[in-house]
Amino acid sequence: MEQHGLRYFPIGLFASVMGFAGVTIASRHLEELLNFPHYVSLVFLFFSTLLFLVNLAILSYRSIHFLQDVREDFNHPVKMNFFAAISISLLLLAESYYHYVPALSFVVWVVGAVLQLYLTLKVLSNLIWRQSFVIAQFNPAWFIPIVGNIVLPLAGVYHVGKDINWLFFSVGIVFSIIYLTIMMQRLFFDPSLPNPLMxxxxILMAPPAVGFLSYMKLTGNLNVFAHILFGFAFFIFLLLLFNIKRFIVLPFFVSWWAFLFPTAALTIATIHMFVVTKSILYAWSLVFESAGLLFLIIVLSWKTVKLAVNKKLCVSQ
Structure with missing residues (x-):
């Protein structure tokens, strides 16, 4: 019999915090580009912070009253990766906080960085030493703990020296290439991903898109490597857009929040490309991507609230 309640609150919902935090950064860049006041980005920042605190409070409640369930999530081949959405959310929030309260940004960034390092080491150690994982379980959610290392320099450049930022960036980029190789083998030669993970x-857009943003912050140069990162991210976007019919016919799952953060990251990257090159191609791409972000926020929020109202959000699986 299906049960529901906070005991079954999905850890994957932290991806919504990532998404809103990414949209916060994107909206601030758009406001700067259009010379608008930062009203919209502040609203998104407030809501992102509130959403993070609500998710964190529920996870704390589960950890106190249902610790075994949380441990099972942490050892699950899919759910374990969404714990890194917590550290990524902190790192993204730190980037936004810096423009208003630098001291708060530093504290949040340090907590996020320490947690990100721990989760990266823990997840990779589990993959090395546990024999229960098989290639058929590999899916894009496994990229989340790796992507966090690439996110870290976004605010890290404000708080620590470049050596630390380059260390995390290097780990994220190299492991993203390794993971991408495994992912392509999984997609090309094994059965399709199950519907809840489609x-x-x-998420495949995130490593090159965020990689581009962090690389630009670390170097300030739109060089060949930066073009490669952006070009690959944009191609993945086109590939997924080409197959959009396969996504829109699926029923809604919490995993749909995976749409938002990568799209926000690509939008921010496109803003940077337009600012540097002034190309009309990036201008039109930016219009389309911004509209897509607005659409995603509305649809994902509405469908999530609908699940919660119908008591289908926190259910046993």
Whole structure:
């Protein structure tokens, strides 16, 4: 019999915090580009913070009253990766906080960085020493703990020296290449991903898109490597857009929040490309991507609230 309640609150919902935090950064860049006041980005920042605190409070409640369930999530081949959405959310929030309260940004960034390092080491150690994982379980959600290392320099450049930022960036980029190789083998030669995980394919945009943003912050140069990162991210976007019919016919799952953060990351990257090159191609791409972000926020929020109202959000699986 299906049960529901906070005991079954999905850890994957932290991806919504990542998404809103990414949209916060994207909206601030758009406001700067259009010379608008930062009203919209502040609203998104407030809501992202509130959403993070609500998710964190529920996870704390589960950890106190249902610790075994949380441990099972942490050892699950899919759910374990979404714990890194917590550290990524902190790192993204730190980037936004810096423009208003630098001291708060530093504290949040340090907590996020320490947690990110721990989760990266823990997840990779589990993959090395546990024999229960098989290639058929590999899916784009496994990229989340790796992507966090690439996110870290976004605010890290404000708080620590470049050596630390380059260390995390290097880990994220190299492991993203390794993971991408495994992912392509999984997609090309094994059965398709199950429907609840289909939306996670959009996570494949995140490593090159965020990699581009962090690389630009670390170097300030739109060089060949930066072009490669952006070009690959944009191609993954086109590939997924070409197959959009396969996504829109699926029923809604919490994993759909995987659409939002990668799209926000690509939008921010496109803003940077337009600012540097002034190309009309990036201008039109930016219009389309911004509209897509607005659409995703509305649809994902509405469908999540609908699940919660119908008592289908926190259910036993």
């Amino acid at each position: 939306a996670t394919l959009f």
